[in-house]
Amino acid sequence: MNSSKTNLLGLNLEELEDFLQDLGDKRFHGRQLFSWIYRKGARGFEEMTDLSRGLRDRLKKTATIEGIVEHRLMRSKLDGTEKFLWKLSDREMIESVLIPDEGRLTLCLSTQVGCPLGCQFCATANVGFRRNLTSGEIVSQLLKAQDRPLTNLVFMGMGEPLLNYDNLLKSIGIMVSDLGPNFGAKKITVSTVGIVPGIHRLAEEGLKLGLAISLNAPDDELRSEIMPVNGKYPLNELLSAANFYAEKTGRRITFEYVLIGGLNDSLECAKKLSRIIQGIPCKINLIRFNPHTSQAYQAPEEEKVTAFRDYLYPRAPAVTLRESKGRDILAACGQLRAAEDDYTA
Numbered sequence: 001m002n003s004s005k006t007n008l009l010g011l012n013l014e015e016l017e018d019f020l021q022d023l024g025d026k027r028f029h030g031r032q033l034f035s036w037i038y039r040k041g042a043r044g045f046e047e048m049t050d051l052s053r054g055l056r057d058r059l060k061k062t063a064t065i066e067g068i069v070e071h072r073l074m075r076s077k078l079d080g081t082e083k084f085l086w087k088l089s090d091r092e093m094i095e096s097v098l099i100p101d102e103g104r105l106t107l108c109l110s111t112q113v114g115c116p117l118g119c120q121f122c123a124t125a126n127v128g129f130r131r132n133l134t135s136g137e138i139v140s141q142l143l144k145a146q147d148r149p150l151t152n153l154v155f156m157g158m159g160e161p162l163l164n165y166d167n168l169l170k171s172i173g174i175m176v177s178d179l180g181p182n183f184g185a186k187k188i189t190v191s192t193v194g195i196v197p198g199i200h201r202l203a204e205e206g207l208k209l210g211l212a213i214s215l216n217a218p219d220d221e222l223r224s225e226i227m228p229v230n231g232k233y234p235l236n237e238l239l240s241a242a243n244f245y246a247e248k249t250g251r252r253i254t255f256e257y258v259l260i261g262g263l264n265d266s267l268e269c270a271k272k273l274s275r276i277i278q279g280i281p282c283k284i285n286l287i288r289f290n291p292h293t294s295q296a297y298q299a300p301e302e303e304k305v306t307a308f309r310d311y312l313y314p315r316a317p318a319v320t321l322r323e324s325k326g327r328d329i330l331a332a333c334g335q336l337r338a339a340e341d342d343y344t345a
């Protein structure tokens with residue numbers, strides 16, 4: 001990256017207007033610049049033909065539009081899931097996943113390089129925490145896939161979105177702008193392991209984003225064992241934050257529950273789970289654990305999965321059972337990145 005120039009990718013409209021004003025130009029050109037970068041996907045200033053020659057030359061001297069670079073693309077032969085591995089300007093790597101499912105095409109985005117939260121069943125946890133993504137790196141993942149007929153966005157890739165709150169919200173602000181990608185806020189879901197203050201803050205943004213909470217255990221003892229974050233934000237606080245979010249936004253919460261063989265897949269767990277979510281407008285997504293080389297956990301047995309689901313519904317308002325997508329390309333959270341580390345080691 002050319003450090004003497006300002007990277008415009010990731011700046012919101014107001015910041016682009018400020019930048020132009022500092023150059024001695026009119027603020028209103030910011031709308032054109034914004035649209036070129038985020039709607040038309042321009043990567044250079046020469047193609048911005050509705051800006052004057054003088055302004056384009058000044059922009060070339062002072063600014064860049066630098067996004068992430070594709071390092072590898074893998075496509076699942078089983079279900080069409082596509083996984084991108086992106087290289088960042090400091091040579092760190094992140095991933096995004098495109099998931100086709102029943103007429104939808106969902107893009108799963110990363111928000112951090114690695115993750116500090118250490119969930120026991122997650123490959124990203126092994127990477128450790130490197131750094132937060134910038135708003136430009138987050139938006140860039142969408143821009144790179146914008147030629148696809150995307151229907152949904154979910155922040156469920158590497159990292160905990162609510163620990164990179166400001167850059168997350170700035171990038172969402174760009175994504176929903178009608179001058180830019182114009183993605184509907186209701187089609188965007190933020191997935192969290194339960195950063196309670198972040199949930200409260202997000203509830204007050206007035207955005208009506210979807211909220212998914214990665215629950216994975218029905219009591220504090222088991223949850224703390226597999227998700228250390230539970231020590232800081234225990235279940236009663238998390239569930240009350242979930243209720244608050246649902247009340248404030250009118251959106252029902254999605255509880256994600258990864259079924260891990262012999263750990264959290266018993267009927268007893270299903271009973272406890274059905275009790276703790278009572279009264280919260282929600283649906284539960286059950287996901288079969290996708291075993292991978294770096295962890296000791298097992299996939300659940302089929303009979304256990306069926307019994308768990310059948311107990312939960314109709315005791316929970318809605319229950320879906322999802323397959324782990326892209327099993328042949330390591331498409332669960334952080335796994336491609338982890339595999340790449342193995343590969344390059």
Ligand code: SF4
Pocket residue numbers: 114115116117118119122123124125157158159160193333334
């Ligand atoms: S599951 Fe999510 S929050 Fe937990 S370690 Fe993995 S990336 Fe971090």
